[in-house]
Amino acid sequence: MVRLERVGITGRGLVVALPYLWLLLFFVVPFIIVLKISFSDVALAIPPYKPLLEWVGKNSLAIKVNFDNYAFLFTDSLYLHAFANSLKVAFLSTLACLLIGYPMAYGIARAKPSVRNVLLLLVILPFWTSLLLRVYAWIGLLKANGVINNILMSLGVIHEPLTMLYTPFAMYVGIVYSYLPFLILPLYANLEKMDWQLLEAAEDLGCRPWQAFYKITLPLSRNGILAGSMLVFIPAVGEFVIPALLGGPNALMIGRVLWDEFFANRAWPVASAVAILLLILLVPFMMWYQSVQARESAGAR
Amino acid sequence: MNYRSSFFILSCIALGFAFLYVPILSMVVFSFNASKLVTVWDAANSPTLKWYYSLLNNEEILDAAWISLKVAVINASGSVILGTLAGFGLARFRQFRGRFTLNAMTTAPLVMPEVITGLSLLLLFVALEQLIGWPAGRGITTMTIAHMTFSMAYVTVIINSRLSSFDTALEEAAMDLGARPVKVFFVITLPIIFPAILSGWLLAFTLSWDDLVISSFTSGPGSSTLPMVVFSKVRLGVSPEINVLATLTLTVVTAMIVGVSLWMARRARLDQAAA
Numbered sequence: 001m002v003r004l005e006r007v008g009i010t011g012r013g014l015v016v017a018l019p020y021l022w023l024l025l026f027f028v029v030p031f032i033i034v035l036k037i038s039f040s041d042v043a044l045a046i047p048p049y050k051p052l053l054e055w056v057g058k059n060s061l062a063i064k065v066n067f068d069n070y071a072f073l074f075t076d077s078l079y080l081h082a083f084a085n086s087l088k089v090a091f092l093s094t095l096a097c098l099l100i101g102y103p104m105a106y107g108i109a110r111a112k113p114s115v116r117n118v119l120l121l122l123v124i125l126p127f128w129t130s131l132l133l134r135v136y137a138w139i140g141l142l143k144a145n146g147v148i149n150n151i152l153m154s155l156g157v158i159h160e161p162l163t164m165l166y167t168p169f170a171m172y173v174g175i176v177y178s179y180l181p182f183l184i185l186p187l188y189a190n191l192e193k194m195d196w197q198l199l200e201a202a203e204d205l206g207c208r209p210w211q212a213f214y215k216i217t218l219p220l221s222r223n224g225i226l227a228g229s230m231l232v233f234i235p236a237v238g239e240f241v242i243p244a245l246l247g248g249p250n251a252l253m254i255g256r257v258l259w260d261e262f263f264a265n266r267a268w269p270v271a272s273a274v275a276i277l278l279l280i281l282l283v284p285f286m287m288w289y290q291s292v293q294a295r296e297s298a299g300a301r
Numbered sequence: 302m303n304y305r306s307s308f309f310i311l312s313c314i315a316l317g318f319a320f321l322y323v324p325i326l327s328m329v330v331f332s333f334n335a336s337k338l339v340t341v342w343d344a345a346n347s348p349t350l351k352w353y354y355s356l357l358n359n360e361e362i363l364d365a366a367w368i369s370l371k372v373a374v375i376n377a378s379g380s381v382i383l384g385t386l387a388g389f390g391l392a393r394f395r396q397f398r399g400r401f402t403l404n405a406m407t408t409a410p411l412v413m414p415e416v417i418t419g420l421s422l423l424l425l426f427v428a429l430e431q432l433i434g435w436p437a438g439r440g441i442t443t444m445t446i447a448h449m450t451f452s453m454a455y456v457t458v459i460i461n462s463r464l465s466s467f468d469t470a471l472e473e474a475a476m477d478l479g480a481r482p483v484k485v486f487f488v489i490t491l492p493i494i495f496p497a498i499l500s501g502w503l504l505a506f507t508l509s510w511d512d513l514v515i516s517s518f519t520s521g522p523g524s525s526t527l528p529m530v531v532f533s534k535v536r537l538g539v540s541p542e543i544n545v546l547a548t549l550t551l552t553v554v555t556a557m558i559v560g561v562s563l564w565m566a567r568r569a570r571l572d573q574a575a576a
Contacts, residue, residue, distance in 0.1 A: 027410060107313060137547070143340070147340050259416060297465065
């Protein structure tokens with residue numbers, strides 16, 4: 001050990017070195033490669049792109065940086081449209097999750113400890129069950145001869161089945177449904193630490209319940225709201241499975257465009273350029289999430 | 302403190318849980334439906350277990366489940382080791398070079414859209430194969446590496462928050478008595494964080510077992526996982542066998558979660574009684 005320390009290697013260093021190097025190789029380096037390939041030409045080869053560095057003649061190495069893929073993304077309105085639509089869908093879904101999830105998290109945090117644990121378990125359970133299977137469940141509920149239409153028709157509310165599957169509505173339902181636990185859990189963790197006596201004090205001083213909520217609970221749960229919203233918003237922007245299964249052919253989401261460019265068109269450089277733009281779009285939100293998390297855990301200590 | 306909630310909050314909770322559970326329960330109910338139309342209840346011949354037999358005789362699904370199981374077990378074990386090391390480092394070493402980077406690298410995968418992670422890992426594997434000839438082709442190995450990369454981030458968060466919530470007095474006492482750091486870790490720290498390690502293992506297993514997008518990018522011919530097979534079936538519409546699969550998954554998950562939480566509650570009570 002002593003000899004190792006002399007060359008700057010300590011026991012502590014060894015503990016963090018393994019995960020550090022793993023993430024460096026399999027998380028950071030891949031992004032550099034994506035960046036590189038986003039600047040290369042499409043080629044009919046395996047792999048389907050041309051190298052950036054090429055030997056020209058005997059002794060000179062040429063770098064060929066190709067901005068065509070990015071130019072292409074900005075000239076074809078499909079891509080900008082898909083980016084804008086993904087942001088819109090993610091934003092509205094986050095809002096819907098917040099409207100449904102906030103009262104739930106609040107209610108769970110204020111329940112008796114024994115009831116609270118059962119309710120928490122019920123929020124966590126869907127999270128552990130395959131996302132794919134839970135999205136699939138909505139196909140059975142929403143399709144033309146599905147459960148909802150059958151019930152409404154047998155009750156006589158409607159006479160023709162409603163078209164719900166393969167519409168934007170189905171996609172929103174799927175996203176809100178799948179991501180709801182991600183919003184409830186951090187929000188609950190935040191609300192659980194709240195000092196409820198503040199509310200009682202406010203009410204004693206003549207505050208109406210909704211006023212007390214607006215002036216005390218809401219500001220105090222700000223970090224929980226932000227953390228939960230980011231956990232829904234960021235992955236939802238790049239969501240693939242839900243629009244592919246519930247959204248129908250017109251559901252233009254950027255994650256789906258990337259998938260199709262890669263698998264259907266084998267346009268790896270274009271897919272890489274889409275990934276880089278998506279990343280640039282999301283990094284500010286990721287950093288925001290990280291600073292909120294840091295504040296939350298600093299507050300807990 | 303009074304635990305009374307208003308009528309508004311109670312109805313929000315009731316409706317919210319109905320929203321979360323009606324789709325899941327509908328799959329369970331229709332898994333016993335005899336009709337091939339899946340969502341039209343065939344009252345004359347239901348309930349029936351015929352789709353259960355047909356699922357258990359479906360070679361394609363069973364093969365895919367076997368591949369998923371192998372990947373998930375290796376992934377869970379590997380990411381628990383990596384995640385525990387990272388979580389321990391972040392929670393116990395206040396200052397070290399690369400702390401900020403390590404923290405960022407273990408938070409980012411939690412929110413990174415899967416299509417980006419999947420694409421970037423595939424391009425890495427292709428580039429590595431060109432450069433050093435490894436990994437030769439794609440399959441179980443590349444999928445497992447990809448899964449470990451995002452699963453270990455979740456394990457790190459679990460271990461880190463568990464370690465941050467218990468104080469270092471026991472560890473320090475052991476050190477004062479002359480135990481070496483490695484011994485302290487295995488004799489004191491590990492038993493205390495064991496529930497967190499178990500949760501981490503189960504979570505990593507589930508993440509891998511359920512993953513579709515990253516697997517699709519990093520798998521090769523002949524290594525289709527269960528979600529990949531399910532996805533291609535579901536794209537063509539509903540299938541009674543998928544309802545059965547969902548019911549079986551739900552049963553296992555429920556049993557596991559209830560079992561683990563009962564065990565942890567008992568452990569917490571015993572700890573309290575001992576203290």
